[in-house]
Amino acid sequence: MCGIVGYIGDRVALPILLNGLKRLEYRGYDSAGVAILEDLPLVFKKKGKVAELEKHIGNQKLTGSIGIGHTRWATHGEPNDVNAHPHASMNGKFVIIHNGIIENYARLRERLEARGVTFKSQTDTEVLANLIEYIYEKGQVDAELAVRLALSKVIGAYGLVVMCVGEPDKLIAARKGSPLVIGVGNEEYFIASDATPIVEYTKSVIYLNDGDVAVIKKDQLVLKTMKNDSQSPVIQELSIDIGEIDKGGYDHFMLKEIFEQPRSIQDTFRGRVRSENNEIHLGGLYEVMPRLIESKRIIIIACGTSWHAGLVGEYLFEDFARVNVEVEYASEFRYRNPIINKDDVVIAISQSGETADTLAAIRLAKENGALVLGICNVVGSSIPRETHAGVYTHAGPEIGVASTKAFTCQVTVLAMMAISIGRSKGLIDDTNYRKLIQEFNQIPEKIGEILSQSGHIKQIADKYKNSTNSLYLGRGYLFPVALEGALKLKEISYIHAEGYPAAEMKHGPIALIDQNMPVVVVATKDSSYEKIVSNIQEVKARNGQVIAVVTKGDTIIRQMADYVFEIPETETVFTPLLSVIPLQLFSYYIAVMRGCNVDQPRNLAKSVTVE
Ligand code: AGP
Secondary structure: OOEEEEEEOOOOOOHHHHHHHHHHHHHHHOEEEEEEEOOOOOOOOEEEEEEHHHHHHHOOOOOOEEEEEEEEEEOOOOOOOOOOOOOOOHHHHHHHEEEEEOOHHHHHHHHHHHOOOOOOOOOOOHHHHHHHHHHHOOOOHHHHHHHHHHOOOOEEEEEEEEEEEOOOOOEEEEEEEEEEEEEEEEOOOEEEOOOOOOOOOOOOOEEEEOEEEEEEOEEEEEEEEEEEEEEEEEEEEEEOOOHOOOOOOOOOOOHHHHHHHHHHHHHHHOOOOOEEOOEEEHHHHHHHHHHHHHEEEEEEEEOOOHHHHHHHHHHHHHHHHOOOEEEEEHHHHOOOOOOOOOOEEEEEOOOOOOOOOHHHHHHHHHHHHEEEEEEOOOOHHHHHHHEEEEOOOOOOOOOOOOOOOOHHHHHHHHHHHHHHHHHOOOOOOOOHHHHHHHHHHHHHHHHHHHOOOOHHHHHHHHHHOOOOOOEEEEEEHHHHHHHHHHHHHHHHHOOOOEEHHHHHHHHHHHHHHOOOOEEEEEEOOOOOOHHHHHHHHHHHHHOOEEEEEOOOOOOHHHHHEEEEEEEEOOOHHHHHHHHHHHHHOOOOOOOHOOOOOOOOOOOOOOOOOOO
């Protein structure tokens, strides 16, 4: 999950590269480096964040207009200066940056060492740099052919950019499994792992596909396949604006994205939930809707927060569409030898559209003949290009590593899908359908009402910022919300938190309850309300601390719990959209009070493009 940038044109490359790396830092941030082509490539690389690299470069005057840069999330070799990218080949003829994993790097390294090649780092990327140079020198071939021949020997995933001293007027980019986007300027090109470093310079982009090799000069881009077949590059126009990738006055991207949710949910259902003529219309599914309606089973595959959204989807599809649903961790599904039938519908959920396990699960499902749909937030990313059809969440760029607005937009899409299918199957009458459509339109305002309580939530967070453990409980639609709340807390504050179905307490976790264990209970008014009231009483009977998310005006739980977060009343189907908001803010404030790096938590990266 590293970040890659490259530039070739007439501008001074260094500031473009550093600015781009800062915009990509959410993808990985344990070390960073740049290579600028002066007479020879000058390489600067440093453990730590991009700011450390800037200090390391200092006031050196670097005027080169061709360069590459990289911010790393370590896979092979610990985070340090030597293992940071870019990596130069042994004789210095090539300098490369790489996102992905070369799975057969050890074997390749052995064969190169047996031929006298020496190494400085423990990385797989340096093996690739030396393999390219070895072929270039021994085979007396040009840089492009050396790159293609070297990559033909590689097993694994890569998004890479290569600089060659002998051919200083070009950069060579190649992609297999790790994303690469090329921004098309006026006699200049910008290369990056995603569009965020490019959009301020140009909105015209080319998304590389697996197997693509691009030879880029400042005034010419030649696109080929690994087999050297020429291709016509497809130039697309970005729909994001520079303002969407700045903090916009918030302290952190995560806080901005939490507060963007009224708008991002509105953007997600705008034009799709049509109250004027009482219908839900998902254009991306129009062609496949008949298969969705007659499907006997839906398999949802995802990871992390997206998997929690999928779990909400299970309740939605069973409630409204009356269809069997399985929710699978993509990483388990892909290796479990699952039963996949031709009339199954597989729904892949992913914010980034680049999660390696989810992509692999998609390919497995397609091989078995299932209809594969995607719910994704990044236009042009791999998952939308590999699925048969799908629906974009219009959440806008989500930069904070902890997913927030993507989750609520994913649930919004799943709700639209489930209700739309249920309506098409004649399972939702006019009155209920109209009520659901009207409530959709109320959600952004209701979320705004919850966000206005952020001061209260911050006060409660202050009381629990020093906890060492926490339990999150919920039932029904709110069980996945409990899981999501626990994930938010642990991934940004490093407090261990566990989500559980509330009824499961008695089967083990209740042993954990004491006066030091905060228990967050998502307990809004629904069909299992009385049951969850009992669960709260069980916790209180053992001196547990209870923080409850309740429906506005609830007086019963208010008397039992130590603290409550109120959310406006809504239809049960929409309670996940509202009840998750206080939990997002609760985790955010605790993490800030603990001095954690909220937008770039330790060990994590925004897009898990490796297995
Ligand atoms: C959630 O806050 C995490 N950042 C992580 O679990 C994430 O949801 C997971 O890696 C899946 O990412 P995706 O939605 O981009 O596929």
